[in-house]
Amino acid sequence: MNLAHTVSxxxxxxxRNARRSSITxxxxxTGGIAVLMFGGFVSQIFHxxxxxxxLSGGHLQIFKQGYFHFGAGDPASYGIANYDEVVKTxxxxxxxxxxxxxxxxxxxxxxxxGNFTDGVSRTFLGVGVVPxxxxxxxxxxxxxMKFPAHPIYLEDDQMETGVVGEGLARVLHLCGxxxxxxxxxxxxxxxxxxxxDSDIQALANAETHGAASQTQDKGHxxxxxxxxxxxxxxxxxxxNVIKAQNQGFKEIDEIYVGMPLALAQKLIYGRGTKxxxxxxxxxxxxxxxxxxxxxxxxxxxEKGWGLEVRTFHDLTPFYDQAIGMFRSIFAFLAxxxxxxxxxxxxxxxxxxVMERTVEIGTLRALGLRRNAIRLLFLVEGAxxxxxxxxxxxxxxxxxxxxxxxxxxxxxxxNNVERIPLMVDVLANPRLIVGxxxxxxxxxxLSAFFPANRAAKLTVVNALHQV
Amino acid sequence: MAENxxxxxxxxxxxxxxxxxxxxxxxxxxxxxxxxIRRRKFxxxxxxSGSGKTxxxxxxxxxxxxxxxxxxxxxxxxxxxxxxALSDFRALKIGFIFQNFSLIPVLSAYENVEYPLLLTGVxxxxxxxRTETMLAAVELSDKARHRPNQLSGGQRQRVAIAxxxxxxxxxxxxxxxxxxxxxxxGAAIIALMRRMQEDLHTSFVFSSHDPQLMEWADDTVSIxxxxxxxxKVAS
Numbered sequence: 001m002n003l004a005h006t007v008s009x010x011x012x013x014x015x016r017n018a019r020r021s022s023i024t025x026x027x028x029x030t031g032g033i034a035v036l037m038f039g040g041f042v043s044q045i046f047h048x049x050x051x052x053x054x055l056s057g058g059h060l061q062i063f064k065q066g067y068f069h070f071g072a073g074d075p076a077s078y079g080i081a082n083y084d085e086v087v088k089t090x091x092x093x094x095x096x097x098x099x100x101x102x103x104x105x106x107x108x109x110x111x112x113x114g115n116f117t118d119g120v121s122r123t124f125l126g127v128g129v130v131p132x133x134x135x136x137x138x139x140x141x142x143x144x145m146k147f148p149a150h151p152i153y154l155e156d157d158q159m160e161t162g163v164v165g166e167g168l169a170r171v172l173h174l175c176g177x178x179x180x181x182x183x184x185x186x187x188x189x190x191x192x193x194x195x196x197d198s199d200i201q202a203l204a205n206a207e208t209h210g211a212a213s214q215t216q217d218k219g220h221x222x223x224x225x226x227x228x229x230x231x232x233x234x235x236x237x238x239x240n241v242i243k244a245q246n247q248g249f250k251e252i253d254e255i256y257v258g259m260p261l262a263l264a265q266k267l268i269y270g271r272g273t274k275x276x277x278x279x280x281x282x283x284x285x286x287x288x289x290x291x292x293x294x295x296x297x298x299x300x301x302e303k304g305w306g307l308e309v310r311t312f313h314d315l316t317p318f319y320d321q322a323i324g325m326f327r328s329i330f331a332f333l334a335x336x337x338x339x340x341x342x343x344x345x346x347x348x349x350x351x352x353v354m355e356r357t358v359e360i361g362t363l364r365a366l367g368l369r370r371n372a373i374r375l376l377f378l379v380e381g382a383x384x385x386x387x388x389x390x391x392x393x394x395x396x397x398x399x400x401x402x403x404x405x406x407x408x409x410x411x412x413x414n415n416v417e418r419i420p421l422m423v424d425v426l427a428n429p430r431l432i433v434g435x436x437x438x439x440x441x442x443x444x445l446s447a448f449f450p451a452n453r454a455a456k457l458t459v460v461n462a463l464h465q466v
Numbered sequence: 467m468a469e470n471x472x473x474x475x476x477x478x479x480x481x482x483x484x485x486x487x488x489x490x491x492x493x494x495x496x497x498x499x500x501x502x503i504r505r506r507k508f509x510x511x512x513x514x515s516g517s518g519k520t521x522x523x524x525x526x527x528x529x530x531x532x533x534x535x536x537x538x539x540x541x542x543x544x545x546x547x548x549x550x551a552l553s554d555f556r557a558l559k560i561g562f563i564f565q566n567f568s569l570i571p572v573l574s575a576y577e578n579v580e581y582p583l584l585l586t587g588v589x590x591x592x593x594x595x596r597t598e599t600m601l602a603a604v605e606l607s608d609k610a611r612h613r614p615n616q617l618s619g620g621q622r623q624r625v626a627i628a629x630x631x632x633x634x635x636x637x638x639x640x641x642x643x644x645x646x647x648x649x650x651x652g653a654a655i656i657a658l659m660r661r662m663q664e665d666l667h668t669s670f671v672f673s674s675h676d677p678q679l680m681e682w683a684d685d686t687v688s689i690x691x692x693x694x695x696x697x698k699v700a701s
Contacts, residue, residue: 013572359571365556366629368553368585370550
């Protein structure tokens with residue numbers, strides 16, 4: 001008897017006990033739905049995290065060698081003086097250029113930010129960027145995510161304007177002028193203490209006085225940024241804060257200052273050679289990341305520039321940790337669902353074999369070999385898996401479409417705003433095919449033990465089973 | 467010189483013992499049975515319930531093995547065959563008719579009759595011709611597409627008879643084929659079996675606890691408590 005006949009008979013056998021088969025198929029389908037829906041949700045999280053990181057820090061950053069490990073304590077010594085040449089070289093490179101969406105210099109620095117009018121200050125993390133490049137970066141949306149990128153408020157021609165984290169705005173008593181929502185008011189001070197910051201205040205006054213002639217006060221609050229220059233001398237600039245933007249993490253939110261690159265360079269290098277601490281590179285497609293890193297390393301080696309490349313995986317370990325955690329949860333759920341499907345199908349097939357013992361004896365008496373009996377029940381298990389998995393895929397697609405159009409929102413980690421709850425099932429053919437195949441394999445394996453028992457029955461005992 | 471195969475028995479049992487173990491108790495199924503079944507004859511094995519009729523048919527059908535003695539069917543010592551070889555042997559040489567019909571519920575009457583030909587790899591065209599012929603022979607052409615649960619008991623047994631004969635076996639075994647049928651239908655089934663046996667010149671062995679069926683037989687084997695008590699051979 002050929003396989004087609006076996007499949008035909010096995011398929012008809014599925015409908016012999018329609019209720020039991022329906023429940024089994026539903027169990028398989030439910031397992032598939034759970035895996036696909038969670039897989040689709042996790043996939044959305046992965047894409048969301050990746051998109052967020054690529055929007056803010058690009059796919060990779062180019063540093064002077066050693067910066068990644070030691071630069072935070074001494075950014076001035078790890079500057080890239082020829083950053084314009086680096087940007088031009090990599091964007092003009094015939095291999096690298098087509099991969100790049102945006103390549104832009106960035107200067108990261110640390111210092112003290114003060115609102116000396118209110119007598120408050122704190123250390124800050126400053127990021128100097130090229131606003132027009134950042135605006136281009138903010139359009140990257142390879143995965144078609146439905147949440148907006150952080151708007152870029154900086155402008156190339158407004159050198160002394162900047163943004164701060166909402167946490168820093170709160171600490172510096174800027175919530176009112178910057179219209180920060182849900183911001184607690186500071187307690188009233190009994191007496192203003194100016195003695196501690198008197199030197200800084202004097203320096204700030206001098207800077208503010210000087211800057212007043214360059215920039216018009218448009219009603220934005222001002223803060224003073226104090227940092228050590230590359231030569232080690234203190235330097236201070238005044239920043240017109242035009243917006244407070246939540247940075248997601250409280251630790252970053254309370255120290256973040258975003259400003260134009262030119263202002264950051266003025267603070268760190270004064271009138272000296274302007275440098276950048278990194279060149280941020282945003283690629284068109286994340287899949288080309290590995291090729292891009294290889295090519296960049298090749299270029300830098302050829303040029304002898306002493307630069308190194310760090311991907312967003314290196315720069316944000318949280319990303320890989322989050323991916324790993326969600327993958328573990330997904331694997332746990334998949335194993336759990338697989339076990340449920342396994343035991344459900346084993347139970348069903350065991351009952352099937354028990355009920356059809358006489359029939360097994362008849363088939364054996366007619367001349368069907370043991371292997372053919374085994375195959376018949378294995379095919380029945382496989383068909384249960386195939387039909388159940390197909391139902392699961394169809395139902396998951398319907399459910400995912402319903403969720404995606406339900407306008408439900410959620411607040412993921414590292415996000416400041418609720419985003420639409422999306423489940424990426426249809427966009428994940430690998431997930432669909434993988435889940436389908438896994439369910440069919442589990443169902444077939446589940447049928448193996450009952451099928452084996454059926455094959456091992458002696459004809460006489462099977463025929464006379466009551 | 468060619469051997470006259472008709473003179474050879476279709477099955478031969480020599481000193482066969484069959485003992486079943488039920489818990490700690492040995493139950494004797496057959497005791498020192500020696501028997502030859504004549505080829506192309508209609509043989510009835512009669513005896514009361516528990517006399518060993520089914521055990522004897524199981525051995526003849528190569529679906530059970532003796533504890534002692536030899537069983538030779540269609541000239542083949544079945545002790546020499548592996549499990550797969552025995553399956554193939556049954557598929558080719560032996561037809562079964564069961565008391566409870568034992569049709570495959572998901573197959574139509576046509577497919578049930580056709581099934582043994584699938585096991586022996588008969589080409590599709592030939593299968594179709596032979597199946598239709600056999601269904602016509604048992605007067606069930608109009609029920610070809612019916613499933614077993616859409617057929618009466620007599621019709622089911624006719625399908626089973628057609629199924630057992632379609633592969634033109636050398637030996638057909640029927641274990642109390644009328645036990646689940648009313649008297650009239652049972653008689654009709656026996657008459658059909660007898661007619662088919664004569665038409666196809668097949669060796670038929672069927673068991674019954676009803677001595678009245680002996681009138682249909684060429685040969686009769688009476689059995690009681692696992693022992694043959696009488697053999698009547700038609701002249």
